[in-house]
Amino acid sequence: MSLATNDASARAEALAEALVEGVLSGDRRALARTVTLVENATESGREALAKLYGHTGKAHIVGITGSGGAGKSTITNGLALELRKRGRTIGIVAVDPSSPFTHGAILGDRIRMQELTKDPDIFIRSMATRGELGGLAAMTSDVVAVLDAAGKDVIIVETVGAGQDEVEIASAAETTVVVLTPASGDDIQAMKAGIMEVADILVVNKADLPGADSLIGLLVAATTSASHGRLETPVLATVATKREGIVELADAIEEHRKRLVRSGRQDQLRLDRARRHVLALLRQQLLDAALRGPAEDGSLDETVRAVAERRLDPYTAAIRLSHSAGS
Amino acid sequence: MSLATNDASARAEALAEALVEGVLSGDRRALARTVTLVENATESGREALAKLYGHTGKAHIVGITGSGGAGKSTITNGLALELRKRGRTIGIVAVDPSSPFTHGAILGDRIRMQELTKDPDIFIRSMATRGELGGLAAMTSDVVAVLDAAGKDVIIVETVGAGQDEVEIASAAETTVVVLTPASGDDIQAMKAGIMEVADILVVNKADLPGADSLIGLLVAATTSASHGRLETPVLATVATKREGIVELADAIEEHRKRLVRSGRQDQLRLDRARRHVLALLRQQLLDAALRGPAEDGSLDETVRAVAERRLDPYTAAIRLSHSAGS
Numbered sequence: 006m007s008l009a010t011n012d013a014s015a016r017a018e019a020l021a022e023a024l025v026e027g028v029l030s031g032d033r034r035a036l037a038r039t040v041t042l043v044e045n046a047t048e049s050g051r052e053a054l055a056k057l058y059g060h061t062g063k064a065h066i067v068g069i070t071g072s073g074g075a076g077k078s079t080i081t082n083g084l085a086l087e088l089r090k091r092g093r094t095i096g097i098v099a100v101d102p103s104s105p106f107t108h109g110a111i112l113g114d115r116i117r118m119q120e121l122t123k124d125p126d127i128f129i130r131s132m133a134t135r136g137e138l139g140g141l142a143a144m145t146s147d148v149v150a151v152l153d154a155a156g157k158d159v160i161i162v163e164t165v166g167a168g169q170d171e172v173e174i175a176s177a178a179e180t181t182v183v184v185l186t187p188a189s190g191d192d193i194q195a196m197k198a199g200i201m202e203v204a205d206i207l208v209v210n211k212a213d214l215p216g217a218d219s220l221i222g223l224l225v226a227a228t229t230s231a232s233h234g235r236l237e238t239p240v241l242a243t244v245a246t247k248r249e250g251i252v253e254l255a256d257a258i259e260e261h262r263k264r265l266v267r268s269g270r271q272d273q274l275r276l277d278r279a280r281r282h283v284l285a286l287l288r289q290q291l292l293d294a295a296l297r298g299p300a301e302d303g304s305l306d307e308t309v310r311a312v313a314e315r316r317l318d319p320y321t322a323a324i325r326l327s328h329s330a331g332s
Numbered sequence: 333m334s335l336a337t338n339d340a341s342a343r344a345e346a347l348a349e350a351l352v353e354g355v356l357s358g359d360r361r362a363l364a365r366t367v368t369l370v371e372n373a374t375e376s377g378r379e380a381l382a383k384l385y386g387h388t389g390k391a392h393i394v395g396i397t398g399s400g401g402a403g404k405s406t407i408t409n410g411l412a413l414e415l416r417k418r419g420r421t422i423g424i425v426a427v428d429p430s431s432p433f434t435h436g437a438i439l440g441d442r443i444r445m446q447e448l449t450k451d452p453d454i455f456i457r458s459m460a461t462r463g464e465l466g467g468l469a470a471m472t473s474d475v476v477a478v479l480d481a482a483g484k485d486v487i488i489v490e491t492v493g494a495g496q497d498e499v500e501i502a503s504a505a506e507t508t509v510v511v512l513t514p515a516s517g518d519d520i521q522a523m524k525a526g527i528m529e530v531a532d533i534l535v536v537n538k539a540d541l542p543g544a545d546s547l548i549g550l551l552v553a554a555t556t557s558a559s560h561g562r563l564e565t566p567v568l569a570t571v572a573t574k575r576e577g578i579v580e581l582a583d584a585i586e587e588h589r590k591r592l593v594r595s596g597r598q599d600q601l602r603l604d605r606a607r608r609h610v611l612a613l614l615r616q617q618l619l620d621a622a623l624r625g626p627a628e629d630g631s632l633d634e635t636v637r638a639v640a641e642r643r644l645d646p647y648t649a650a651i652r653l654s655h656s657a658g659s
Binding site: 051054055056058059061062146272275276278279280282283284286287288290291292294295296308309310312317318319320322323324327 | 610
């Protein structure tokens with residue numbers, strides 16, 4: 006290791022220590038900066054996270070997921086305000102798939118969330134999808150861990166629930182809320198999207214629209230017939246824009262955690278979550294390490310070109326790259 | 333390597349050779365079996381794929397994506413029939429996120445697809461989401477490669493377009509069709525979902541519903557203002573259940589490929605696709621290799637338990653596991 010690298014490491018470590026101290030003492034700016042460093046996968050962020058990790062494990066992690074347009078942000082908003090009334094401190098991680106087209110939509114969400122950000126006991130971070138496949142799940146777990154160490158009582162992770170990544174993120178929560186609406190056939194579509202089986206609580210939002218009752222009936226029937234060894238899944242009706250049903254949702258979320266603790270399932274969930282977090286990080290580390298050499302000496306580009314021109318098949322290419330990583 | 337392993341390898345290779353011969357000679361059962369072996373990540377499947385890969389690169393790969401309920405299956409269905417009329421042979425890969433709740437919905441899709449399966453020049457495979465994160469993208473690329481080698485002229489890959497995985501799959505196509513509907517605000521939601529920027533062709537399905545014209549107007553404005561160096565993106569209207577607009581969609585898809593070839597962009601796309609395919613396989617291989625030892629000797633479980641109990645942070649855990657893989 007060169008002297009310059011040593012210097013950089015020392016600086017990263019000093020920054021990490023200062024941030025950790027700030028986060029643990031409730032400094033909001035230190036928290037915001039740590040989250041940013043963790044999101045950007047910097048060395049300081051990693052060091053801070055490693056130091057903070059021993060202080061995690063107290064927060065109640067709540068996932069809110071469902072198809073686009075189901076009203077997840079509005080529910081998150083209402084839920085955060087209700088839980089604040091109950092004296093809880095709140096962290097919100099909103100996972101927004103990024104797109105050059107999204108500025109308007111994201112801005113809209115952020116404006117809606119503004120009413121929350123005046124409260125110093127609510128910390129909100131909106132994360133865009135970016136980087137390598139699989140990186141998002143690890144990054145979300147990391148940010149949740151920082152908020153947990155910062156002493157937030159409840160951490161709400163909001164995702165669009167249709168992709169594998171998002172299902173992974175949602176199912177990493179202790180209490181996963183799946184939001185459906187009577188509109189546009191998304192009752193069936195949501196079931197297809199693989200999010201039903203991760204639901205601890207089902208919410209039919211926009212319950213003042215036609216079709217709500219039949220959707221609720223369908224869900225009650227489905228959850229009764231397919232409880233597959235889990236705790237019973239409550240089905241709730243909300244009209245989030247009018248704050249209807251939010252108190253009941255907050256009750257159901259808090260009751261779910263009590264049931265988790267009583268049933269001993271919480272320990273299993275912690276093991277599952279730890280496993281996922283470690284594997285997500287491992288996957289990323291292995292790929293980064295494997296590609297460092299081949300990306301620098303041009304052999305990655307050469308290999309990719311050989312595959313594109315059908316001179317080499319992708320399996321053999323992957324095996325060669327993985328061997329060059331081991332050497 | 334033990335004698336038994338040698339025997340198994342020899343059998344896998346013999347099976348792979350027989351299957352490759354069958355696939356290249358147009359044997360439908362050999363094709364179906366090869367696809368299954370590739371999906372199940374068997375050694376025979378990998379060997380067959382390696383041998384078939386030199387025969388790929390001729391098919392036109394078309395991605396069809398969009399939010400749930402947008403009518404993607406109906407469009408795929410209509411498109412396949414239209415392209416058959418034009419003398420093209422077709423492969424369809426439908427990526428269905430799996431769920432214990434989905435039996436009804438998937439069965440419905442499959443019944444709709446039955447009318448296609450009578451035609452020997454249409455091969456349909458429905459794939460469920462399963463296995464490790466990121467495995468789906470690699471598996472889809474593999475299945476597409478087998479169908480390509482089997483001589484299918486057009487391969488349609490249909491996915492729900494909201495997750496990172498699905499966006500990766502859709503964007504791996506040469507021509508990516510994004511399907512929207514006027515219903516339920518999914519115009520904005522789809523833009524949020526990160527699929528707009530991968531669209532080569534935008535389709536407004538259910539164009540007989542109210543709001544279709546304004547959505548089309550919005551899309552035309554958005555694509556004009558944000559063409560960001562790509563070819564111009566056509567915006568088409570369809571009513572797939574009535575087969576309206578399908579001929580025009582087929583025209584646009586074929587025209588798009590011609591433009592790709594003329595503009596030289598096809599070569600770049602091939603490189604991009606090869607890179608994604610190799611990286612997806614490499615990621616999977618590295619993880620499998622890294623976990624083999626720790627999973628067998630119990631150190632993976634031990635490490636995960638230490639993380640769950642906060643005796644170890646996940647970064648240090650991942651680093652330890654990656655080191656034990658290198659040794």
